[in-house]
Amino acid sequence: MAIATSLQEIRQLELDRSQEQNLNQQLYRGLRTMMLGGQLPAGSQLPSSRRLAEQLNLGRNTVIAAYEQLQAEGYIFSKRGSGSFVASPLPDQLHSPADKPGAGTSTAPAPGNPRAHRSFNSSFFVGVPDLSAFPHKHWQRTQQQLQKRSADFMGYGDEAGFWPLRRAIAQYLQQSRAVDCHGGQVLITAGAQQGLDLCVRLLLGPDDVMAIESPGYRGVMRALKLCGKNYLPCPVDQDGISLQALKEAQTPPNLVYTTPANQYPMGAVLSLEKKMALLNWAREQQSWIIEDDYDSEYHYQHRPLASMQGLDRYQRVIYLGSFSKTLYPGLRLGYLVLPDSLMERFTIARGASYGQPPLMTQAQVASFMEEGHFNRHLRRMRLAYKEKLNTLQHAMKMLEPWGKTLQRHAGMHIVFVCHKTIDDEMLVSKLEAQGIFSSALSEYCHGGENLKGLVLGFANTPIEKMHSKVGVIKSTLESL
Structure with a gap:
């Protein structure tokens, strides 16, 4: 009976096959809306993917993709041999019972202290995309078109950034990351680090504390040290940042930095329960959250997870991103x-202290996005990086005598955790002498447990060289 009821309701969904938005995204959003609206009540069983595909005249993979996204975000759960069911409570219902929504709507890996001889083209350099796969032809064509009206980009422009780019970013984030925003909330910065620096300078007073992940992004420490600010290291477990340190802090942090979609560098995904708990904590404490959506575009088992900002009904989240x-x-x-x-305050501070990136650069990225090249490039790179990740993880098996490779399904790097007796900084130094530019895991630890290991970027490493390069790491470990 439950299946018949669900199928009858779902048949009413109207899918527009003429829209640019993928059908699996239309189905995902339609089902999500029905669950939140009560048409698909908690506990009701969804039709099988095959049956729903037949009823809606869709490919089965389209339905499976929508179901996987709903399950990843906590809207449905599956029982082996029984099917998929609507969850209770739904993610949007996990705020504290007393919450009454207001009217509010609307990175990371450049190594610290880089050595001058390091090259972006070096094997296993962290945080660099596959530069050989960049769509130079489309990029140059966009640039040539803009050069014809170059005088339009020789002035100062909008203080918050080139408006078509701000609009394009907002539209992209709405569709791909479920970010609740409009172009008027987007502030263009000279890289993610400048955005992070602005947050530290503007939101932390002399005695305020910022909570950071450990292991975590080293750029956070650079910003904090530059401004002389206090910080609270929070350990990371299999579900992301631990909230216990926040709750036990004598002085509640005024600012929390987290990478919930793909924790950097360990790869954990912040669970839905923790997301909602962190949002509730921030509302109660009137603290701010910086959501660094590091590598969120590169998830290889399902679509990127919805942002934490999109779940925030009290506007306590600052969403940070870049095109690096x-x-x-x-x-x-x-x-x-x-x-x-915060928009006016940040815009004034950014203009007074930094200025903004060149208007021509902003205009080129805006055109690149508006013409669809950006999304097509991302789709190609997801496929390429997935193959590279699988190849590298297979090659890393030869290092098992010295530690463990953390299994990942997202991002552009992997983490190899060594036995604690191994000096990972010495290992990195020896590898550099052989043309392998990895990073020591211990350098990402800001307090608490000091892990040893290697962080290996794979995106810009040729797939045919991975086995031989891992072989170099093996021989180096044998020589320690």
Whole structure:
């Protein structure tokens, strides 16, 4: 009976096959809306993917993709041999019972202290995309078209950034990451690090504390040290940042930095329960959360998970992103999606202290996105990186006598955790002498447990060289 009821309701979904949005995304959003609206009540069983595909005249893989996304975000759960069911409570219902929503709507890996001789083209360099696969032809054509009206980009422009780019970023984030925003909330920055620096300078007073992940992004420490600010290291477990340290802190942190979609560098995904708990904590404490959506575009088992910002009904989340991993690091182009209450303050501070990236660069990225080249490039790179990741994880088996490779299904790097007796900084130094530029895991630890190991970027490493390069790591470990 439950299946018949669900199928009858779902038949009413209207899917527009003429829209640019993928059918699996239309189905995902339609089912999600029905669950939140009560048409698909908690506990009701969904039709099998095969049956629903037949009823809606869709490919079965389209339905499976929508179901997998709903399950990954906590809207449905599956029982072996029984099927899929609507969850209770739904993610949007996990706020504290007393919560009454207001009217509010609307990275990471450049190594610290880089050595001058390091090259972006070196094997296993962390945080660099596959530069050989960049769509130079489309990029140059876009540039040539803009050069015809270059005088339009020789002035100062909008203080918050080139409006077509801000609009394009907002539209992209709405569709791909379920970010609740509009172009007026987007502030263009010279890379993610500038956005992070602005947050530290503007949101932390002399005695305030910022909570950071450990292991975590080293750029956070650079920003904190530069400004002389206090920090609280929070350990990371299999579900992301541990909230216990926040709750036990004598002085509640005024600012929390987290990478929930793909924790950097360990790869954990912040569970839905923790997301909602962190959002509730931030509301109660009137603290801010920086959501660094590091490598969120590169999930290889399902679509990227919805952002934490999209779950925030109280505008306590600042969403941080950049084009360094999706296009190339040399762009130095990033963005913040800010709560309305912070937009003017951040815009004035950014203009007074930093200025903004060149208008021509902003216009080129905007055109690149509007013409669809950006999304097509991401789709190609997901397939290429998935193959590279699988190849590298297979090659890493030869290092099992010295430690463990953390299994990953997202991102552009892997983590090899060594036995604690191994000096990972010495190992990295020896590998550099052989043309392998990895990073020591211990350098990412900001307090608490000091892990040893290697962080290996694979995106810009040729797939045919991975086995031989891992062989070099093996021989180096044998010599220690």
